[in-house]
Amino acid sequence: MSPEILHEAAEWLVRLxxxxxxxDREAFRVWLAQDSEHLEAFQRMQETLAPLQVLKQQRLASPVLRVVAVVxxxxxxLALALALAL
Structure with a gap:
C-alpha cells in the first residue's frame, strides 16, 4: 500500500x-469505490487510531484537545506510511 493512499485515508478520517x-460523505464514497486499497487503508488508519476514540467518547470539547487529536x-x-515504505 502506497504512502499516498495512507495519507489520503488519514485525511478522510479527519474530514469525516x-x-x-x-x-464530503459522497466524495468519500467515490474515493472508496476508486480502489480496493482505499477501504483497507481507511480501516488500517481507524485501527491504528482507535485509542484516540476514548477522547471522542468522553466528549472533550476543548479546542486544544481537538487540535492535538488532529496532529x-x-x-x-505519516509514521505508518514511512514504515510501510521502508
Missing amino acids: DDQPSGR VVVVTA
Whole structure:
C-alpha cells in the first residue's frame, strides 16, 4: 500500500470525524469505490487510531484537545506510511 493512499485515508478520517457534510460523505464514497486499497487503508488508519476514540467518547470539547487529536492523526499516518515504505 502506497504512502499516498495512507495519507489520503488519514485525511478522510479527519474530514469525516466531526459532522461531515453530505458532499464530503459522497466524495468519500467515490474515493472508496476508486480502489480496493482505499477501504483497507481507511480501516488500517481507524485501527491504528482507535485509542484516540476514548477522547471522542468522553466528549472533550476543548479546542486544544481537538487540535492535538488532529496532529496525532496526521503524525501517526505519516509514521505508518514511512514504515510501510521502508
